[in-house]
Each structure stands twice: as C-alpha cells, then as structure tokens.
Amino acid sequence: MSTAERQNHFINDIIDEDLRKGKNESRVHTRFPPEPNGYLHIGHAKSILLNSGLAEQYKGSFNLRFDDTNPLKEEDEYVDSIIEDVRWLGADWEDRLFFASDYFLQMFECALDLIKKGLAYVDDLTADEIRQYRGTLTEPGKDSPYRSRSVEENTDLFLRMRKGKFANGSKVLRAKIDMTHPNLNMRDPVMYRVLHANHHRTGDAWCIYPMYDWAHGLEDSIEKITHSICTLEFEAHRPLYDWFLNSLDMYHPQQIEFARLNLSFTVMSKRKLLQLVQEGHVQGWDDPRMPTISGLRRRGFTPASIRSFTEKIGVAKRDSMVDMALLEHCIRDELNKTAPRYMAVLNPVKVIIENFPEDKTEWLDAVNNPENPEAGKRRLPFTRELYIEREDFMEEPVKKFYRLSPGREVRLRYAYFLTCKEVVKDASGEIMELICTYDPATKSGNSPDGRKVKATLHWVSAQHSKTVEARLYDRLFSVENPVAEENFLDVLNRDSLKVISNVQVEPALGEINAGETVQFERMGYFIADTVESRSGIPVFNRTVTLKDAWARLLKHTQNTSKQKPAKKKKEVVPEEKGMITIDDFSKIDLRVGRVVEAGLVEGADRLIRLMVDIGEDAPRQIFAGIRSAYQNPAILVGKDVLVVANLKPRKMKFGLSQGMVLAGSGEDRLAVASFLSELQPGDIVR
C-alpha cells in the first residue's frame, strides 16, 4: 500500500533509539494480534495501521496473528471477517498469517520447562479459593497449600492435565512468583486452565488452554517480534510478560503500550457492540451505523479516509476522546476529490414550467466533478415537469432563506433560471405542485443581462427520473460519551436511520454499481449498498452529509426560538401581562395588623418606624417608606392595616424590619391601606 509517512510519536522515538543501538539486529517486526471473538472496529484500525505502518516505515515486517487461546468465545466467522477487514485496510502481512493455536505444543513444552525450573506448579484450589488467596489491592495474598509440590509431582500432574484426566476447573497451572507482590498480576498468575472444549482450529487436540499473559509473550517471541504494541490496560501486565520470557531465557520482544481510541457518539467495546447486534438495536456487525470496519465500509468510508484519520489522531498514552467530526472531515475530504456528482431529490415536490413545451426534452451538459476535470461531462434531460427538493421551497420565506418562494427567481443547476408563479395545494394544505416559468435566455444557468440569482437548486426531470431507496444514517448515539450513562442503550439516537423510498434520481444513477460512491449535489455522499442493491436498482446509503451552513443557521434560530418561549413563561406572564397564579398569591401570608406605635426614623427622611400588633406575642417592628404621606405618624396609631407577615426580615441600619405594610399609591398620593371591620389583629386575609 502507500508508503507510511513518519509520524512523530513516542513509539517512533523508542524504535529510533533501538535502531541506533543496533538492538534486534536492527530489525523492526510488528504484529496485530486480534482474538477472533468479534468484528474489528475503528479502534482496531488504529492499531493495525500503527503496526503495519511502522513496519513499512522502517522497512520491517508485519504479522497478522490470531490470539485464539479461548475456545469458548472464538469462531471461524470472526477469523474470516478479521482477515477481510485487515486486508481491506491495506495492511500487508505477506505470508505471515499465524494462529496462537499453532504454538500450543511449544507453549506446553515451555510450561514443562518452567515447572522443571521450579517456577510453576499445579494448583487444586477452586476459582473461588484462588480469588480469596489472591488478597486485595491493599492486602497481600497468601500461598496456596499446593504451592510447594515437587517438580516431579507438578510434572506428573500437568502431563495428566494435558491428557484429560481432570475435570474443568479442577486444576490449573500457575507461575510461582510472589503472592505478596503489590502488582496483583504477579501473585502467581494462572498459566493453564482445564477446558474440555472444541477449539475452532485444533478441535479436540487439547483440553488445557493457555492464558493470555502466559501465551502472548511466547507468541511474540516465537515470531521474533521486536516491538509488541498493545493498549494501556496491559501496562500492569508488562512485568509478567517480562518475567515469563526472562525465566524461560527466550528471545525477548519489548512490550509498548499506547492509548486506545475512543470516538464520540459511539461505543467501542466488543461487549457493547455485540449487545447492539444481539438485541437488534442495529441490523448486524456491518450495520452502517456501527463503528466496525465492516460497518464503516458499508457506510461508504474508504481505507484512505480511515488511514488519514488515524494519522491525524496521533499516538500517545493519555486517555482521550476523539471528535466524530474529525472522522467525518476525513471522509468528506477524500470524497470531495473523488466522488462523481449527480442530482437526486430526496424529498420531491413537483415543478411545472408553464412556458416550457409539453413534449420537449432538452439535453443539457453537466460537469461530473468540478474538483477533477478528467471526470468529464454527462447530459441531463430537462423537461416541463421536474422535481425539486421540498426544503428548497418556502411559501413564506424566513429571513436569510434565499431559495425558491413565490415570485422569486433561482437557478436550476446546469439549466435555466426559474421563477415561482403559483403554489398548488391539496385540501389539507400540503403543497402538491409549484407552477413556475423559466427564462429561455438563461440556458445553462447564465443570464445575458447579468441578472443575479441567490440560489442554485438541484432537480431532476419527472419524466426521466428513477425512483430509488436511500437510507439516511446519523450518529448511533445522541450523546458524546454513551458509556458515561447508567445504561448506554438509553441514549441511542432514535433518528440514526431514516429510510426514504421515494428518492427521484437522474437516469445515470440507475446504472451505478454496488459499492460505488457518489455525491448527490447539495445533499451528501452516498454509496450504492453492496448488500441490497440489485442490478439497475441501487439502494443508497448516506455516508455523510455535506457541510451545511444553512442547516446550521436554521438550527441556531430554532434553538434560540425554543429558548425564548421557555423564558417567556417565567418572565412575560407576570411582567408583561401582570399576572401571577393563585399559587403565587397563596404564598403570601397576609394578616390584619393594628398599629400600636408609629414614629419618625432619625437619619432617614423617607422612613417611618411602625410597631404593629398582628396577633403575636409581641408587636412587629416594620420600617415603611411612607413618610411623605405621614409627616405626623401618630395619626396611624390605632389603625388596622394589612401586613405581609412572611416577608423575609430585612436588616436595616436602624434595626430589623419584620414585614411589610401594604399601601396604595397614585399620582401625588400615598396611603396605608387601612379599614374598619370586625377583624382582629392576626386574622388571615384572603
């Protein structure tokens, strides 16, 4: 494939240094070691392209090796899909396709060797007991009672394990390291478990299977890998990787860890992807909404776009979440240069051109790809009846909408200027047809008088167009990080797939081959689905929309108009209309009060200090700004007034004001509301 360009990251630095020192005879040999228990996703693509890219860059080698050490989870179906995906991505393993299961015998012999060295033992503890003996993060573990078996006994037992003399789970082979090691992985890890199960490649040849930590370093060592690159979660396993190889005194590759890829608006764990498939939330591993390689391929992504993406995201050790927008950018960037353009109307509305002859078909030239002159031209039929996009017409155009509306003139791409004269609706008010006229002088879209038009619309001839189906895909999840939710299924994007069956496309599109990608002008990039297209009847998958400034503008105004009514509910109702509800009113504790004392306040020329009896043990002190109306406060004494009793007390420099006295005010008047009645202080007013 293409030659890998050097990227600057820490793994390059490590390799450069190794080469400088002449380590491994200056070889570079990498590998991609998938377990065939699921489909590959874009996170794997990052690893595949990293490993194979490094091999290319340093003129080394790259192996594809299946890490098939667990017969319970692995299947040939997955092997096949993985091979297809890695090949499609362009990684070249030449003749080096390997299986860990091919090394089972060598691994077995190595285990015997380790037993002989007194570094491994057969343990009879149950899985539960092993867990208990392991200790915790903060407490050391303790030795198994079987830890001190002799080399002879261990050898005998292990041989019999291999011969099938023991039941599943009854015995394991463990490395003898250190049960008090602060790294849990070093507390006598299990190397082999008894598993009477059929393996997808070795069948019934084995009934003991090696564990990852034991097997992986051996696989790398056997293949003479120089740099064994894996993801961060294996960092704590590296001491073990090193311990096994050192104990065996074998060729020793270097394990290097990097951060796995996380992509916004999707999930990347095999378990969750499997769940999406099994529970039918998507239509399979290759559903175009899936972040799997096969899903992306069916969606219309290309190896080059994925390669470009992995180059842009870089390689580092910090946990990160890459913006889906970057992946979308990469595929747009490529398809813009390569995809031939066609016209297709996703949501058609009929246009009738009054002044165009009924029986005439005019063939017009259209450019196949403005980015690539070599793509040539094609001819488009133009007739009296056309379809245009329903969204390209607005009977009452909003601000900044400059497409078609009554009385307005637009350009039909590669054709003529068109003016809307009349809107025809059905009984329900839905627009059925647009009656328009065209200007014959504007052929191929130019006006001789220099008249300008603000918009250019795509269109198809109603007589010639074909009806096809399209699937409009969107992001699978509605939030950036679905994994952060209680249940990631709760945030599945309900609109991730919209199937539309009445897409009107120009005739040439009927001839397209499955797997070909085109641009529907102004709408997006679409690929003819490889699974459901039939000869002459393509089914289109939308890979990605074009960037759309108008859609963004619309969204913004929608958002702001959505927010406004929400605000208005709070503010407008009480303020503009002067209304509160009965609930608001019932919050006010209004009492009858009798003024028992009233006087001026020293240093405050507006305030009067009142002592008001509202039926409580003691009168309340209330400061009221009513002095302008009561130069002689004494006249207030003995009057019955209305007091807001549950007003939050307010500290003033003259003292605490514990309520409010209602007063009425008008032009030049201010008076405390007082009254004569049978009501007594403390009575509630409603």
Add this chain to the structure above:
RNA sequence: UGGGGUGUCGUCAAGUGGCCAAGACACAGGGUUUUGAUCCCUGCAUUCCUAGGUUCGAGUCCUAGCACCCCAGCCA
C-alpha cells in the same frame, strides 16, 4: 488507602531548558463560487493540573500536592 499510568486550546496533538507554545478538527468572521459544498483569508492557550523551588532563562529540571484512568477472570 497497594501497584501501574496520565495531566499542553472546545477535541486530538507537537514540544526532549533558549525567537511572541507547532499543526489538525471544531467554532467565529470575511472573500470567491452555477453545490449555503469545495477553495482562500482572518481570528481562536500572556499560558502548559496546582503551589513552591533551581536557572540569566522552565511546558520542559527538582519538591510537594491535586485530578483522572487501569489492575483483585480458570477473558483478552
């Protein structure tokens, strides 16, 4: 609270003691345009998790904190 990692713009990510802290995506503004696309221009971290320190000079070195991630499968 054991061990292993990581902290630089909204998101990725360069930077390996010495010009005003690369670049990309996103975002905002402008220009060109027969795709409201593409393309082009402009803007976008006085600051690198925090606090001290070393130094003529620190994102880079030292010390002490803080935050986040991984590990207790007979999964990989």
